[in-house]
């Protein structure tokens with residue numbers, strides 16, 4: 001988590017990137033949509049981990065910024081007929097500002113109080129999306145997003161999505177491994193000590209929240225385009241819970257863990273839904289299993305296995 | 314250098330620091346001694362901004378710093394270590410010290426400069442200074458207790474302070490570790506021209522380093538002066554050294 005980009009990690013990243021780029025060759029609309037969605041949620045979960053894994057706080061309301069990015073994109077593209085770039089920039093900027101305002105209040109608190117306040121703010125965002133029917137479509141959702149013609153088709157959009165997400169993940173990686181990322185780890189590990197070496201811990205937590213919110217907004221704006229719509233479910237608390245579970249399942253102490261968690265959970269959900277209607281039950285079991293047996297998630301498990309193998313040699 | 318006036322702090326009804334006035338002179342090595350519960354740690358917490366005093370003021374180099382948060386006080390050149398180990402357990406020994414340097418260089422909001430290469434040489438220098446260069450890549454939480462104590466010292470030194478407050482720097486160390494630590498602290502303080510304020514309950518440590526000693530008892534200063542004078546002070550003998558003798562006598 002704290003080191004530089006090692007060769008195996010870099011190789012794995014490039015492999016995943018190439019494999020993702022090859023997905024459209026399978027000529028399956030189902031798979032293209034599935035992988036597009038997985039990529040979006042991977043970015044979403046990675047963004048949440050800046051708050052959880054790096055700053056050491058738990059957010060129960062991260063869906064709010066995903067939804068803010070999504071609705072902003074949908075409304076600007078469709079209602080106001082903005083073109084892609086300005087709409088995208090504005091949606092990222094608005095996610096930044098919205099999370100900045102919320103973070104101002106949330107970072108006054110810590111622990112459970114922080115978590116509860118993030119939940120409260122996300123309910124507020126959900127309430128606005130639900131009530132402001134003329135702008136957001138209310139509980140009918142915002143349907144019929146105008147996606148620019150050059151990425152209107154499935155495959156071009158998939159590649160657009162891949163480029164945006166790969167870039168966002170790379171930038172997020174740099175941020176998490178920067179001087180900022182390292183100081184943030186210190187805040188997570190021991191806020192008192194971090195204060196005593198001259199770090200303004202509240203300011204650091206504010207920035208972590210804002211970075212997380214901004215990247216969630218990017219994920220959300222892609223979501224609005226891939227679905228040609230935005231729905232209040234995206235702002236509702238179960239969505240925050242889902243992305244939280246993805247992060248924990250993948251492993252919060254690893255940068256890429258949450259992306260692995262997002263992919264695993266998504267595939268598992270699709271698989272489960274093929275056979276039963278009891279996805280919530282399965283989800284509950286998964287959560288239980290993580291908490292009891294995998295406190296560091298799948299990434300932590302992989303590391304433990306690797307250590308065992310190295311020791312066995 | 315550090316001027317404290319009428320400092321007062323109570324927890325509930327319990328008075329932990331009672332009207333303490335105190336001055337630290339530039340360049341001196343000053344020890345605060347007193348039995349457990351005397352209020353030494355509380356005194357440090359008040360001076361460094363970890364706790365708010367109920368009354369009284371703290372001035373550093375003529376500047377009133379009462380009520381300022383620790384991260385701003387540190388920036389003025391007043392660093393401290395902790396009696397109870399206070400490090401970043403899940404980070405490497407190297408990173409523990411590096412973060413302090415990142416903060417000192419005000420790089421903590423650099424989002425796009427990778428941490429891996431930052432402040433490397435100086436971090437290694439500090440680790441070498443406290444004898445932790447071989448443990449650089451180990452997790453700080455997995456170090457032996459004595460080594461964690463040394464790491465604690467390296468983190469405080471990384472701030473490049475003018476005044477260093479050490480809260481029982483040898484607490485929990487074996488006699489040989491203690492001796493080594495004292496030698497190191499004295500050396501570093503001399504080499505860097507540090508003004509040193511430290512608390513201790515171990516008398517040998519105190520007389521090994523201090524130019525001046527202040528005795529704290531039930532939150533009040535009962536004596537202050539040169540080591541020899543304090544040692545022979547009848548009140549001190551009665552409440553502090555006397556206790557030790559009584560213990561020794563009983564043993």
Ligand SMILES: Nc1ncnc2c1ncn2[C@@H]1O[C@H](COP(=O)(O)OP(=O)(O)O)[C@@H](O)[C@H]1O
Nearest residue numbers: 324327329347348349350351352353354355356
């Ligand atoms: N945060 C606190 N709340 C309540 N009582 C405290 C607190 N901190 C210290 N005390 C009490 O204040 C007294 C002085 O403690 P301390 O400053 O740690 O003494 P010393 O460091 O000299 O051993 C002790 O009786 C301790 O129980």
Ligand SMILES: [Mg+2]
Nearest residue numbers: 353354355396
């Ligand atoms: Mg103490």
